[in-house]
Amino acid sequence: MRGGGWRLAVFCFVLGFVLNLVGIVGHVVVSSFARRWFATPLPPDWTTAWYAYSWREFQLPQILTVTVVVAGSVTALALLLGFPAAWALARRDIRAKGALLLLYFLPLLIPQMTYGIPLATTLYRYHIGGTIVGVILANLVPMLPLAIFILLPFFEQISVNLEWAARVHGASRFQVFRRVVLPLAVPGLLTAGLLILVTTVANFELTFLLSGAGSQTLVVALYYAVFAAGMRPIYSVDAMAVIYMAIVLAILLVALRFVRPTQMVFRLDRG
Amino acid sequence: MRTEAAAAAAPLAKVRPARRLEGAGPALLVPSALYVLVMFVYPFCYGVYLSLRPGKGEGGLSVANYLAFFLDPWQARTIWVTLSLAVPNTVLTVLLALTVAYVMRRGIWLERTITTLLVLPIALGTVLVAEGINGFYGPKGWLNQLLLMAGLPDPIRLTHNYTGVMIALFVQHFPFCFLMLLGYISGIDPALEHAARVLGARPWDVFRRVLWPLIAPGAAIAFALVFVMNFGVFPSAVLVGQPAGATRTIAIAAYQQAFEHYDMSMASAIAVIMGAGQLVGLIIVLLLRGRLAATGVATMGAGKR
Structure with missing residues (x-):
């Protein structure tokens, strides 16, 4: 049915948009806990030190x-x-x-x-x-x-x-x-x-x-x-x-x- | 007295509830109206006046600021830069938001979760979204990592250029436009659509002949709002764009005049030009809306949302 196809396409688009949002927000969160992070899916080392640094600086x-x-x-x-x-x-x-x-x-x-x-x-x-x-x-x-x-x-x-x-x-x-x-x-x-x-x-x-x-x-x-x-x-x-x-x-x-x-x-x- | 006469003349069902007669109603409005007049209307008028008095304020009124703006290619170009961002982005945003809202008009799986998540970029604001885009879409971000894994030879440059600003504007304004249109479209009485279907209209005819005439006025307003917001873009154009080049929008030009060159007269002139651009866009859309609305025949039902 054509109606079903439209619904599926729209649902996929919305899902993609939401995933993209999660990526945008998630990247910031992960980065804030990273000791160093270069071109890997997740940082190798984690730290909370940046919060203290940020709070001060x-x-x-x-x-x-x-x-x-x-x-x-x-x-x-x-x-x-x-x-x-x-x-x-x-x-x-x-x-x-x-x-x-x-x-x-x-x-x-x-x-x-x-x-x-x-x-x-x-x-x-x-x-x-x-x-x-x-x-x-x-x-x-x-x-x-x-x-x-x-x-x-x-x-x-x-x-x-x-x-x-x-x-x-x-x-x-x-x-x-x-x-x-x-x-x-x-x-x-x-x-x-x-x-x-x-x-x-x-x-x-x-x-x-x-x-x-x-x-x-x-x-x-x-x-x-x-x-x-x-x-x-x-x-x-x-x-x-x-x-x-x-x-x-x-x-x-x-x-x-x-x-x-x-x-x-x-x-x-x-x- | 007027109320009583009107009530007597009107049919019983339309009698409006009696207003309280005592007390000073308009007095309650004075503080807020005065505030908007003093803090919004007055500065605006003062800005227009200031823009007509270039230099240190000696001499009479002159349009020298406006001439200087339009004759300086570096400044005049910002109008073109702003339009080249605002127009395609508005068209794309409204078309996609309209499609999604139309298909979702009778609800969709996980609707509440989805709409709640879509509020996030509106609530978080442009600065945070810009920082997130710089990370996620950046050369070392998750998206480019994914594309490299998929076999792309080099990361694509999606930030600090025109594309970056387009992404930022879309992420910001798609949810805004979508939620506006969803509230609007789902307020249309479902019985109209149902009646059309019962009478044998195909889905396309239902859209074209029944629902579109009802949706068009709302879609036009949504278009105008998104265009006006896009035309005033500032933080995204600076943070994810190239503020010294490809995405130097008119808002950046106005800001630089005011806070880097301290030329408030010229800055006001640019702000007036920016406002005029938004007004022109608004008027064009409203004129088109008048033509669209003329084709609308059916009435609105009670809103679901």
């Missing part, structure tokens, strides 16, 4: 601190500013809703290199560029809209009647928020928070353009290490890459308990 304690501070602040601020906006968009007849959604959508649509350069120019002019604050403010530009777009469908699902019922039974507006709205919003906040956390840790371009000597996140430090290949043993660069990978995967594993893989990308039907 790349100043990982400081870089990890910056990464945690940046990712944490961006997530908290994006949720804090995005929550009321998504709530208002889901609950009220906003006059210029289309225009507002477009405004929020643009930072997600336009690649970061395109608006990152004018943004960096502006922030450096006010001496915010190169600092951790600058990195946080810049990352918030795409992450705030991301928070809004993740929260919006969650809020649209919550029935307005629940709020009405609480009001009818004498709850104050603060009580409605505290006892009804907030508990119902928890799944949305959790999903948005985890996705923003993992995206911020892995977000390269804006962080790269805005970070100075003391405000590099792990992914930017990794870029410089790969860029300056030959300055340090490749095994130590790969050790840093594995540390980065472990952090992203840890957040991703938690996130995937709440999020379907197809939710990790744009939803086409909304556009």
Whole structure:
């Protein structure tokens, strides 16, 4: 049957792509544990020494601190500013809703290199560029809209009647928020928070353009290490890459308990 | 008042739930909208203005930066380099993603595992994927070892050139595009396809006459998104490419102006040109989409995913 042939071909292609991914990731992991490795399927000698080397030489304690501070602040601020906006968009007849959604959508649509350069120019002019604050403010530009777009469908699902019922039974507006709205919003906040956390840790371009000597996140430090290949043993660069990978995967594993893989990308039907 | 009048006029089934009347709704939107305006729209406008004031800012507005860019072959060439990466890669990515998503629209063996694994390159980001590609596809990597064992005389150069960037972009954007299209295609009501089959349509006719008109608008958007991302390629072009030559894309040119020559005016001009290139691509696709969508007749069903 022709249909069966197509399915088999597609399955083989996907399998090949997944194997290729495993190869790409696996090569980094194996290399980070190799004492020396040249053109053999596996290295002859194994060691964990590159992790200690990497930890020391790349100043990982400081870089990890910056990464945690940046990712944490961006997530908290994006949720804090995005929550009321998504709530208002889901609950009220906003006059210029289309225009507002477009405004929020643009930072997600336009690649970061395109608006990152004018943004960096502006922030450096006010001496915010190169600092951790600058990195946080810049990352918030795409992450705030991301928070809004993740929260919006969650809020649209919550029935307005629940709020009405609480009001009818004498709850104050603060009580409605505290006892009804907030508990119902928890799944949305959790999903948005985890996705923003993992995206911020892995977000390269804006962080790269805005970070100075003391405000590099792990992914930017990794870029410089790969860029300056030959300055340090490749095994130590790969050790840093594995540390980065472990952090992203840890957040991703938690996130995937709440999020379907197809939710990790744009939803086409909304556009 | 408007809500009540509308509710009275609408058929009962279409009455929207009453909105809360009290409180200041738009006020809740002010902080976030203001943030995007100040940190996104303002810098963008400032960048356009800066690009029109070359040198140290004396004198009036001038297009000297743009002229300098287009008249300098070393700079103008980056547009061609970027297009020669972005266009073939976008076509390949979307075609393959579309095929795989279409065939997988009613589920496939190990689907959840596969889609979860495909999220990896999206989550890990370009820098890690680039480093992995340099190892795996490199002259001493596993792939070349395999090819040598299979009888090839010399390792093939797959990294630090055009091919390397193509691989990196594909590894990054295929899963992205595929997951987008899978979510979209599997949201189409299966009853439409079923009805067509019952009425005797062959698989090709089902695709061509029933499903393609429904898929086309989504595929066009996916194409536009992938093209825009490809056109702004930076880390892959540096790390797996040849940033001083064959893969010196327009983003690299803009970065070098800003952070190596500290000419923010020229850098802004290049960023504006990059944005214009992305806009042109977007407009072309959206115009084509308008024509495609005009042929769509059936409606969308409730999404499975």
